[in-house]
Amino acid sequence: MQIAVLSGKGGTGKTTVSTNLAKLINVRYIDCDVEEPNGFIFLKPQDIKSKEVSIPVPYVDEDKCIHCKKCVDICQFNALVHTDRVILFEKLCHGCGACRAVCPTMAIVEKDRPIGKIETGYSDDMECLSGTLNVTEPMAGPIISKLKGMIDDKTTIIDCSPGSSCNVVKPLLGVDYAILVTEPTEFGLHDLKIAVELVRKMKIPFGVIINRMSQEDNATSKYCKDDNINIIGTIPFDRDIAVMYSKGELLIKDEKYKKMFTDIMSNIEEAIGCSL
Amino acid sequence: MKICISSTVDSINGLADGRFGRCPFYAIYDDETKEYEFVENEGAKAAQGAGIKAAQIVVDNGVDVVITGSLGPNAIRVLQAGNIKIYKMLGDKVKEQVGYYNEGKLISIDKPGASHMGIGK
Ligand code: SF4
Ligand code: SF4
Numbered sequence: 001m002q003i004a005v006l007s008g009k010g011g012t013g014k015t016t017v018s019t020n021l022a023k024l025i026n027v028r029y030i031d032c033d034v035e036e037p038n039g040f041i042f043l044k045p046q047d048i049k050s051k052e053v054s055i056p057v058p059y060v061d062e063d064k065c066i067h068c069k070k071c072v073d074i075c076q077f078n079a080l081v082h083t084d085r086v087i088l089f090e091k092l093c094h095g096c097g098a099c100r101a102v103c104p105t106m107a108i109v110e111k112d113r114p115i116g117k118i119e120t121g122y123s124d125d126m127e128c129l130s131g132t133l134n135v136t137e138p139m140a141g142p143i144i145s146k147l148k149g150m151i152d153d154k155t156t157i158i159d160c161s162p163g164s165s166c167n168v169v170k171p172l173l174g175v176d177y178a179i180l181v182t183e184p185t186e187f188g189l190h191d192l193k194i195a196v197e198l199v200r201k202m203k204i205p206f207g208v209i210i211n212r213m214s215q216e217d218n219a220t221s222k223y224c225k226d227d228n229i230n231i232i233g234t235i236p237f238d239r240d241i242a243v244m245y246s247k248g249e250l251l252i253k254d255e256k257y258k259k260m261f262t263d264i265m266s267n268i269e270e271a272i273g274c275s276l
Numbered sequence: 277m278k279i280c281i282s283s284t285v286d287s288i289n290g291l292a293d294g295r296f297g298r299c300p301f302y303a304i305y306d307d308e309t310k311e312y313e314f315v316e317n318e319g320a321k322a323a324q325g326a327g328i329k330a331a332q333i334v335v336d337n338g339v340d341v342v343i344t345g346s347l348g349p350n351a352i353r354v355l356q357a358g359n360i361k362i363y364k365m366l367g368d369k370v371k372e373q374v375g376y377y378n379e380g381k382l383i384s385i386d387k388p389g390a391s392h393m394g395i396g397k
Contacts, residue, residue, distance in 0.1 A: 085357075
């Protein structure tokens with residue numbers, strides 16, 4: 001079972017929801033928000049092992065190159081250019097290997113270029129994984145794919161990147177349920193609608209959690225009701241939560257919030273029709 | 277010698293385009309034949325690396341001088357690797373640029389302007 005937690009934009013409480021739920025039911029947690037992973041701050045895993053992630057980039061042996069430019073023409077990402085020799089713009093290279101495949105003289109070899117890392121550790125006996133993209137690197141995809149590849153059939157909660165780009169679509173592939181975290185603001189609603197459209201297109205069952213809720217009737221709740229969207233929980237707008245968050249503490253340490261996440265969990269179990 | 281001007285349309289009476297990588301056409305002037313040739317910029321709509329693609333088009337056309345508004349760092353790197361000189365356009369018409377260039381009025385560009393390419397993000 002895979003459950004993905006998403007949000008239209010950063011800072012809506014995606015990590016709060018995913019870390020607390022994962023810890024509550026003691027399942028594997030994966031932080032796919034590789035540009036700003038912060039799940040480990042709350043889960044505090046021990047014995048962290050770190051592995052570098054690299055992508056294969058082409059390197060041209062100039063003695064073998066016959067300047068046919070086939071490699072330049074095949075590259076979909078405009079990462080190669082030919083002047084009097086082939087030049088690589090490594091930050092645009094996706095490591096797809098197409099250039100190497102078309103080179104008639106086998107002048108292209110591949111070299112590994114590190115773009116980030118994956119860390120694994122344990123919070124008590126709960127497995128925690130997190131990917132980090134190196135600063136200034138533009139391509140999160142390869143790290144997210146690696147992380148996804150580390151998931152087996154054990155129940156896993158996936159903390160996704162904010163937004164609805166390919167960095168969100170990738171982790172969503174193959175998930176069984178999606179939790180959309182939002183805020184009851186106008187911007188929050190706008191982003192929520194985009195996220196709803198995405199999960200509906202991908203045919204993933206989903207429910208909404210409204211974070212920082214201060215009054216019961218708001219445009220977001222109304223939208224969910226009108227659109228038959230299941231609100232699986234709300235998190236109140238309250239000072240205690242902000243204080244716990246700022247100290248890097250999980251909310252389920254406090255009994256009343258633990259109850260809140262337990263209720264959310266039973267709503268999810270009801271929605272997917274089985275218990276986790 | 278060939279001079280390339282980034283252009284908004286395929287006519288010398290049209291406006292020069294300040295965007296090197298995303299302009300729709302390149303006006304390429306040959307100072308031997310005194311004629312202009314217009315080349316479409318296939319890279320204009322590329323999601324990534326438009327400047328690189330554009331620089332490749334310019335290199336492939338045997339251009340010696342580029343006149344434009346601003347370029348990203350990648351495009352500059354390609355043009356410099358191809359020994360192509362880069363100048364900042366003056367005024368707005370395509371057909372005026374070669375005159376400015378011959379009169380020595382244009383300032384050379386060696387640093388990137390606002391980039392729209394895959395840097396940082
Ligand atoms: S590996 Fe793929 S993306 Fe990288 S330069 Fe070659 S063709 Fe382009
Ligand atoms: S495809 Fe191979 S031989 Fe042709 S330009 Fe590229 S590196 Fe050189």
